[in-house]
Structures are given as C-alpha cells and as structure tokens.
Amino acid sequence: MTVKLVDHDALTELFNIGLHRAAASLSELTGQRILVELPRLWVCRIEETHLRLRQLIEGELATVHQIFMGSMTGDAILVLEYEAASRLAALLTHGEIAADGRLDQSAREVLTEVGNVILSSCLSAFGDMLRVSVTFSVPRIHVESLEGMLRSLKVESEELHYTLLAATRFQLTEGEVGGYLLIAVGIASLELISKSLAEREG
C-alpha cells in the first residue's frame, strides 16, 4: 500500500470533524468563540516526517503527547513552537497566563488540557468512524527540540509507520496561532482508516 491510497479529501474531512468538536469544547471551556481550522494535511512515512517538519517549524517546541490504544494504536502529538504555545495560552486566558512569553506551570497545565481536548476530539472522530473505542494515555507536555520530539516517536516494531500531519490554525477573539497535529500510526491502523474512509465515501 502506498500513502496515495488514502483518500486525502476524506481524511481532511475526518480531521475537520474532530477539530470542529475540539473547537466547540474549547469555546465552552474558555467562554470565548474559538475556531480551529485545518489549512493543510500531509501523509508521509514516519522516516520522512522530520524532513517535512524541519521545513515547517524551528526552534524550541512545546508538545502535548498522548498514546492511544485499542483497535487503532499510535501516538498523537500537538506541536507548537514555544512562542506560539505561550501566545495560545495567553489568548485562551485573556492574558492572565503566559503574557510574559514564558510557559510556567499554569501555562503548561492550560496547554495540556487544550492538547488533550484537541487530540481526544480528533481521535474520537477516527474511533467513531471505525466504530472502535480508543483509549488514551495521560497527556504529557514537553518543551523540547524537534529532534527530541521525533525521538519520542521511536518505532519499536518492524511494522511500517506513517504520519498524518495536519497544520492547524486556532482563531480566537484576540488573535490566531498556528500549530501542527501529528498522528503516527502503523500500516495496519492506516489501512483500517483508509478502508473505513473508502466505505464511508462509497
């Protein structure tokens, strides 16, 4: 199977469903209207992910990482550049948190919760489509380099792994922030997703 066999439009729609749910939850949580857009989506082999990410992001990153298990297993990560992460935390809290650009404990807690909402919403959209339940590990926030983040994705099995990489844009009342959503899955999970998408479209 090649990545071209995944219906790009259908996958985009699926991500949009997840992000729409995430935006609704975040709006309710924060009391302000939040939109989460998906400007672009890439599917690539996990070995090629770093090349793609190096073109897109630089410097220190703030990542929220969750492992998901069930019929579909893998890693889900919200990736934000450090400055974007602190700006997002500040926008979400009307400048009460991270207004000085630093990710202190409170800012990290806020981002962990936001990351958890986004990752769970997207993966739940996948789970609903596949009609399987997905369980999640506790989300963890890290401030790390791109290399550090990619090391945490170290694949231990022989199975081919792919990355679904979605560029996201958070639009809030007082500004917008860009970030990335990375879902790394094995070929078996990707085939499952691809098959379900095809059935859905058909």
Add this chain to the structure above:
Amino acid sequence: MSPDEPLGMTEHESLTMLHELAQILELGVLTVDRSLVVTGCNRWLAAASEDAVRNLIGRPLLDAFPELRGGPAELALLGALGGSTTVWSHRFHRYFLPLPPRPSAGDGRFERMQQSAHIMPLVRGGAIEGVLVLLQDVTERVAREEQLRDALARAEVASQAKSDFLASMSHELRTPLGAIIGYMDLLENEMVGPVEPLQKQYFGRVKSAAKHLVHIIEEILTFSRVEAGKEPLQPEMVDGAVVARSVAELFEPQAGSKGLLTRLSVPEGPVMLFTDPTKLRQILINIVGNAMKFTESGEVGMCVQSHSDRATFVVSDTGPGMTAADLELIFDPFTQLDQSLTRSKGGTGLGLPVSRKLAHLLGGDLLVDSVPGEGTTFTLWLPIVTRATSALSSTALSEPLLN
C-alpha cells in the same frame, strides 16, 4: 511508540506497589467503580478532606458532592468510563472536588482548595473497572500568581498615572511659557516703547531660556505620550532625502559657529517612504543635534541610503565617543552618561530614548555604534513600504506602541 515500560512484576505486585506509592504521594488519589461509588482514596486526600472522602468509601461520589452532578465533573467521570482521559487545568476549572483549602494555604484568598486534576480510566485486565482521579493542590501557587498579577496591575496603573501627570504638567507649563516668549518678543521688538541695548540683550536671553524650556517640555511630552501609547501617527509618502536635507540645513549655522565640517550624502533619486515626516524629522534633529552638541572639532556627517526593503539614515561624528558600557545606557530615559554634561550641554536625557521609541513606532529601529576617542555613529532604519502595504495607520492610535 509503546506505553511506558512494564516493570516486570505480576499484576498483584504492581497493584501493591501502586497502593504504597499512592499513600506517600503529595497528590490526592481517588478511585470510583463503574457506578461512581467511591472505592478508595490515599492518605493525602483523606487528610485534605478532613476524612470526608475516607468516610465516603462505599458510597456514591455524586451523593456526597451533589454539586458535581450534571456538570463537567460528572461528564469527565463518565468519559473515563468510556476510555477518555481528561485533564483539568486550574485556570479553567478551579477545582474538581469541593474541598476546604488547607490551613495557611493561599493566604485566605480561596474558599475552596484550588486544584488541577487528571480523570482517567482505571483499567484492570484490559477492562475499564472504574475511574482514577488524581488531584493536585495548587492553592499556594495560584495565590502567588494572583499576588504577582495584582502587583503588576497596580504598577501599570501607577505607570499610567505617571504618564498622565507628565503629559498634563508639561501642557500646563508650556502655556505660560508661550506667553513669556510672546511678551518678550513684544518688548525686544520695541512694540511697547523704546528699550536700551542692554535691556534688549536681557529680553533676548529670557526668550532664549524660555524657548529652551519649551524644547525640554516638548521632549517630556513626547516621551510620556509614547510611553502611554498615545502618540498619534500621520503617515504619508515622504522623500527621506528631502527631510534629511532640511535637517542638515537647520544645523548649518550651529556647525559654522563651532567650526565643524558637515557632510550630507543622499542618493541621486528620491528615497520614498510611507511614514510620518514629523516623527522622522524629530528623530533626525535629535541625533544630528546630539552629534553637534558633543562634537568639538572635526565633522558631523549624514548619509542617506535606499536598500531593497529599508532606508537608512546614518549620522556619524568625530566626537568623544562612548564605551560599550555607556552604549547600554544611552537609550535609558532620564540618563545622561556624564552628569556634568547635563549642566554644560543641557537636555533632559530623553532625546535618544524618545528617538528610539519613535523609530519603533515607525516600524524601524535606531542603533548606535561608537569608539571612545574616535566618534559615534547612529543608524536609523525605516522600512520602505508603500501606502497599500503599510502597517502604519493614523487610526490605530490606541494600540500599544512598543514591544
């Protein structure tokens, strides 16, 4: 790509170890079964809840804490039974369990213990048996953060009050000085009767001193307006070379009287900028005036250049120059490097800070380079933008101007 490494223990051994760990954790640990009946809690939570939670074991959690019913806490518990892990940050939820704050925590600010929480499935043998809730008491930290925010807000109010005071005082001072200058003009020009040459000389000195005071007040006024984010911008298409030439002409008499050479270098064509010409002129007058003031011999030069994305105005002198330590101070407001110069050369110490702030306001910057004993070079750069692409707007006056 795998969950955390197993510890190579039997399930019973793992559970025993986790139980022991839970007892010594500085976190609240609460477990409920699939019916949300409390099945356990650790020592920390028992103590923090004044044993209320321990007494709940065997009872439904929502009966004991009715305020959790129907709200996000119940949703999170039910979500965990479906496999979801929920994280609660303090900022959005304040607390998960309504518990009293620990004595002395939070400076009496809060009626409830402030918490962050993890609500996750309790999985045994692959099946979700219930929910595990981890609570962290963040009361102390949140109180510290709130104290800091309050202090910052007070400082901002004080800073705003200072700026307002400066602006209004400067205005109040400028008005009578205008009258002094006007009346001195009348006297000096013999509009109210003949005056002796010595009297004329004295009237001239009073007028000159009053004009100097007006200049200082103008600097303070501009500084306080920029600080307060109230300096208005009126951008238009401007030829930077024309502005530079007019400033150079302004200083020719002063250069002549000090015996200084002046040099102006501008490109053949215009250097078109969409900027506020008054502000550009004000910056150039400040830095050229500074160079004239401190240079006793040699020359003061200005070179205007146009690059693809910016225009630069480089003002260099053969004055006394500054050390690296001095250079760090010159953009600090109210700082003059050698306080004795304040007396001999005059000035508020605001000229350069105001100039840099104005440069930022125009989307550029003012940089300095200097060698002690050889001279100083100030470089003002401004972006070359067209009217259509300019971020400068005469209407965006209430925006913060700096940083």
